[in-house]
Amino acid sequence: MKIFRTKDGRVLQLADKEKIMEWDAEMPLIFIGELKDKRIPKYRKMYSKKMVAEIEKYVEEILSKVAIPKLIEALGSSQVEERRNVAENLLELSKSNPDQLKITLPHIREAQNDKDKTVSKLMKDTAKNYDKAQKRKQTAVKRKKLASLRKNMDKIDRDYADGNISDGDYLKEQKIYLKLKREIEKEEETD
Amino acid sequence: MAKKSSKRTSRKKKSTVIKDQVVTPSRNLQANLTMEELAPVRELLGQNLLEDRTDNYILPLNSVKIDELSMDDALSRINNIAVDLINQIQISGYPTFNIPSRTSTNIIYDKDQDLLLLGNKTTNKSLLTLTSAQETARLMKVLEIIHELLRKKKHMTKREVFYGDVNLFQDQRFSDVCIEDASTLLRTTRNSTGIVAKARGSAVGRLRLRDGNEIIDLDAQGSGSWSITPMIDQVDVIESDAEFILVLEKDAAMMRLIEERWWRKYPCIALTAEGVGNVATRMFLKKINKELRLPTFSLVDADPYGHYIYSVYIRGSKRLSYETPFLATPDMHLLGVLSRDLDEYGIDYSCRIPMNKVDMKRLDDMLAEPYVQANRKWKEDLELMKKMKFKAEIQALSSHGIEYLTDTYLPNKLYSGDWI
Numbered sequence: 286m287k288i289f290r291t292k293d294g295r296v297l298q299l300a301d302k303e304k305i306m307e308w309d310a311e312m313p314l315i316f317i318g319e320l321k322d323k324r325i326p327k328y329r330k331m332y333s334k335k336m337v338a339e340i341e342k343y344v345e346e347i348l349s350k351v352a353i354p355k356l357i358e359a360l361g362s363s364q365v366e367e368r369r370n371v372a373e374n375l376l377e378l379s380k381s382n383p384d385q386l387k388i389t390l391p392h393i394r395e396a397q398n399d400k401d402k403t404v405s406k407l408m409k410d411t412a413k414n415y416d417k418a419q420k421r422k423q424t425a426v427k428r429k430k431l432a433s434l435r436k437n438m439d440k441i442d443r444d445y446a447d448g449n450i451s452d453g454d455y456l457k458e459q460k461i462y463l464k465l466k467r468e469i470e471k472e473e474e475t476d
Numbered sequence: 477m478a479k480k481s482s483k484r485t486s487r488k489k490k491s492t493v494i495k496d497q498v499v500t501p502s503r504n505l506q507a508n509l510t511m512e513e514l515a516p517v518r519e520l521l522g523q524n525l526l527e528d529r530t531d532n533y534i535l536p537l538n539s540v541k542i543d544e545l546s547m548d549d550a551l552s553r554i555n556n557i558a559v560d561l562i563n564q565i566q567i568s569g570y571p572t573f574n575i576p577s578r579t580s581t582n583i584i585y586d587k588d589q590d591l592l593l594l595g596n597k598t599t600n601k602s603l604l605t606l607t608s609a610q611e612t613a614r615l616m617k618v619l620e621i622i623h624e625l626l627r628k629k630k631h632m633t634k635r636e637v638f639y640g641d642v643n644l645f646q647d648q649r650f651s652d653v654c655i656e657d658a659s660t661l662l663r664t665t666r667n668s669t670g671i672v673a674k675a676r677g678s679a680v681g682r683l684r685l686r687d688g689n690e691i692i693d694l695d696a697q698g699s700g701s702w703s704i705t706p707m708i709d710q711v712d713v714i715e716s717d718a719e720f721i722l723v724l725e726k727d728a729a730m731m732r733l734i735e736e737r738w739w740r741k742y743p744c745i746a747l748t749a750e751g752v753g754n755v756a757t758r759m760f761l762k763k764i765n766k767e768l769r770l771p772t773f774s775l776v777d778a779d780p781y782g783h784y785i786y787s788v789y790i791r792g793s794k795r796l797s798y799e800t801p802f803l804a805t806p807d808m809h810l811l812g813v814l815s816r817d818l819d820e821y822g823i824d825y826s827c828r829i830p831m832n833k834v835d836m837k838r839l840d841d842m843l844a845e846p847y848v849q850a851n852r853k854w855k856e857d858l859e860l861m862k863k864m865k866f867k868a869e870i871q872a873l874s875s876h877g878i879e880y881l882t883d884t885y886l887p888n889k890l891y892s893g894d895w896i
Contacts, residue, residue, distance in 0.1 A: 286713070286767055288525060294518045295743070296525070298768055300686075300714045308712070312689055316714055319684075319691050324715065331717075374689050382690065 287343060289336055297332070299343065305351050310359030310371045311389060313352035315378065318388040320344050356389065360396045368399060372407035379414035386415050424472045431469060434462045501822035509887040511742050516893030517720050520771040524807075527769065535801075536586050539593040540576045540660070542798050545668040551626040553662045554619060561603075573601045573612060576660045576798065583797045585846050590806050591791050594660070594798040611654075615661075617641055618654040622662075625670030631707050633674050656796070665799050666755060672706030677757030678727075679704055680734055681745035682718040683764070687711050694745065701734060704747070706756040713767050717743055720890075721765060723808065724748040725776040725785050729870050729881065736882045742890070745770070753789050755796070758803040761789065765805045773811035773895060775886070778818060779831070779867035780838035783858065786810050791847055810854065810896040811889050815861040818868055821885060827872035831865050853896045 286298040299320075305313045321344065328337050359371045375393060379386055386393065393415070396408040438458065445455045506513075535541055545553065564571040575598060576582070582595040601608045601615070621640055625632055638651040645651040659666045666672075678701035683694040685702075688710050694702050705711060722744050724730050730748045733739070739746060745764060749757035765772050774789060776782030790808050792800030818828060831839070842848055843858050861867070873881045889895065 286716075290525075293512065294522065295717065296521065296719060297717045298713075298715065300712065304712060308686070309689060312686065315689065315691065316686070320715070378689060385691070 289332075289340060291332060291336060295332075297328070297336075297340070299340070302347060302351055305347055306355070309374055310356050311375050311378070313347060313355055314389045314392075315385045317344055317348050317352055318385050322384070322387070353392075356392050360392060360399075365401050365404070368396075368401060368404045369407070372396070372399075372404045372411070376407050376411045376414070379411040379418075383415045383418035386411070390415065420472065424469055427465060427469050427472075431462070431465050434465060438462050499819060499822045499824050501820060503820040503888070503892075505821075505884055505888050506891055507884070509891050511719065514742070514887070514890045517771055517890050521719050521769075524769040524771060536584065536588075536593065538596050539584060539586070540596050540663065540798060542594075542660075542663055542665060542801065543668075544802055545662075545664045547626045547629050547668075547670065550662060550664055550668045550670075551623070553664065554623050554626065557619070557661065571603045573603075573615065573657075573661060574598050575601060575657055576663075578656065578660065578795070578798070580794060583794050587846070587850065590847060590850075591800050591804055592794060592797045593792075593800055614644055614650060614654045615657055617644055618651065618658045619661075622658055622669045622671065629670075631670050631672050633672055633706070635674065637671060656798075660798050665802050666796075667706075667709060667759065667802075673755050675703045675706055675756060676754045677704035677747060677749040677760065678702060678730065679745060679747035679760065680730075681739040682716055682743045683713065683745045684715040685711055686714050695739070699734065701730065704756050704760045708756060708759045708763060711760070711763070713764060716745070716764075716768055718745045718768065718770055719743045720745075721761070721768075721770050721772040722746045722811075722886075723753075723761060723772065723774040723789060724870075725751065725774070725782055726870050729775060732874075732878070732881050736879065738882050738886075742887065752785050752793075755799075755803065758789060758805070761808075762803060762805050765807070772805060772808040773890075774808055775811055775813065775870060777867065777869045778813040778815055778861070778872075779829075779869070780835055780842050780858075780861070782813070783810070783842055783854075784838065787842070787845070787847070810857075812885070812895075813868060813870055813873070814857050814894075814896070815864060816857065817885075817889075818864070818866065818872075821873065821888075822876070823868055823872050824875055825866075827875045828866040828868050831861075831867050835867060836862075836865075851896065857896060 286304075287301045289297040289299070300316065305316070308316075325337065325341065325344070328340060332340075356371070359367055362368055375386065375389065390412070393408050393412050397405055397412065399405045399408065441450060441455065441458050444450045450458075511517075543549075561571050576594055577597045577599045578594065582597045584593050584595045585591075586593050601612050603609065603612045603616075617640070618637060621632065621637055624630075634652055634655060635648065637655060638645050638648040640651075645654075655666065655669075655671050659669055662669065679694055680697055680701040681694050685692045685694065687705060691714065692702055718739070719742075722733075724733075724746060725748070727748055727750045730746060733746050738744075747757065747761060753761070761772070764770070774786050776785050786808075790804060790806050792804045796803065817823070839858060839862055843855065843862070848854050848858060870881070873885050876884070
């Protein structure tokens with residue numbers, strides 16, 4: 286394990302390069318993605334700037350020296366079986382935990398042009414699953430916004446009935462609300 | 477008769493008096509301790525992290541060497557055994573299996589490493605004698621199943637093996653014995669054969685793992701815990717900011733820790749096997765202890781069985797002595813509940829249980845073990861238990877309040893460095 290220690294004796298241990306080298310080709314990138322997206326933001330609240338900088342340096346090192354070369358090597362392997370294996374694992378991950386694929390995305394897109402039809406299809410499906418998941422996330426954000434607009438519209442409806450809002454202003458607000466509602470419906474229809 | 481009756485009454489009175497007696501803690505207890513104040517744990521952690529832990533373990537000459545193998549290597553060993561059997565049939569017409577004996581007389585205690593190991597005595601099991609034909613037929617069946625598992629890179633539970641041929645095995649006891657025989661015959665660990673025990677243990681805390689290609693966060697298990705997989709070979713430690721490991725005998729104690737999210741205040745990894753450590757839990761503990769080099773403590777009942785559970789974690793069980801180097805965590809400390817804790821933490825007599833004959837026999841057996849004799853502090857605590865003739869469960873601590881275990885007992889034990 287790679288050990289990081291604070292002055293007051295706390296400890297943080299991360300998998301070391303030797304261990305990461307033994308993992309399946311896609312795993313190191315997934316690990317780095319997890320660290321960058323979820324863990325490092327937490328470390329910023331827990332550790333000194335100096336220690337976080339050391340951790341980030343280590344993560345960049347495993348990214349450039351282990352993770353990317355390993356994935357590129359596996360995806361460019363002359364053994365079709367090896368490429369299919371990586372592609373199958375990535376597809377599985379795109380179903381169970383698509384967010385973890387973020388960092389591998391450029392390589393997945395590139396591998397969609399693989400000579401082997403199976404690899405190419407698996408990569409296309411993986412990218413599709415990832416895109417779908419991202420879209421679903423965006424739709425969820427829009428739904429939240431729509432709910433808050435709906436609340437606002439209730440008040441606007443009342444104000445309009447009381448004659449506190451002009452026809453033009455009311456229509457403008459109503460249009461924003463209906464436009465977003467239609468947009469969400471469309472997205473959910475195609476999903 | 478009247479004399480006898482009065483004696484009985486006075487004994488009964490005495491026991492009631494003891495039962496009602498309130499015990500004041502003899503130890504000066506600290507409140508609201510923080511991790512920064514648990515100096516003995518941090519000191520131990522510092523020492524562990526500086527230690528060179530490269531595997532330079534040398535087995536005694538009179539013990540059997542067992543290897544942890546990849547599925548391919550285990551498959552090649554099974555193929556070699558098959559070839560050897562064919563050769564025996566062709567040459568002598570009298571095939572036999574030469575298996576390391578797993579009887580108690582062949583279990584040796586390695587004083588230097590403080591481990592129980594399997595000696596190098598072997599037994600021959602012939603395929604052609606009436607006494608062993610059934611046993612060897614069962615063993616052959618288990619080897620056949622293992623071969624298939626290794627070829628297909630799959631895992632199976634012991635129960636599934638038994639159901640593979642119920643008529644042949646008759647009882648799971650027999651298939652279990654054959655599974656252990658097959659492992660020793662192959663000179664490998666049971667996990668290397670693809671046969672695993674069912675999942676029983678669980679873990680929570682400041683640890684993130686890779687299980688296959690998924691990341692498991694043991695700090696985000698809701699109101700439950702991560703079930704320790706029997707397929708430990710697929711698990712890797714990827715990140716941890718824990719400062720110690722706590723092994724619990726009881727699930728009830730685990731629940732207390734989970735409800736309090738105890739590891740967030742005291743950075744640790746907590747695990748339990750709900751009783752004696754099963755293979756998966758012991759392998760998992762060994763893995764995290766070795767890789768993270770964290771001080772490791774156990775919390776068991778203050779009774780001979782609790783001490784036995786602790787002993788199985790640190791030096792292995794006699795039944796699985798051939799796997800000890802892969803299962804034992806020799807540097808684990810016994811944090812509690814120690815017999816002296818009953819007075820020091822003021823456990824009332826109403827929460828103490830008088831020891832019965834079975835307890836006393838088990839206690840004497842424990843005291844006779846060479847590894848207890850070699851550990852002064854451990855021996856003293858067991859002798860105190862024998863003198864007191866009382867035992868107590870971890871839950872007895874909750875007589876002071878539900879949070880006493882997590883808020884007072886554990887922090888004070890770790891603060892005072894009071895462990896064996």
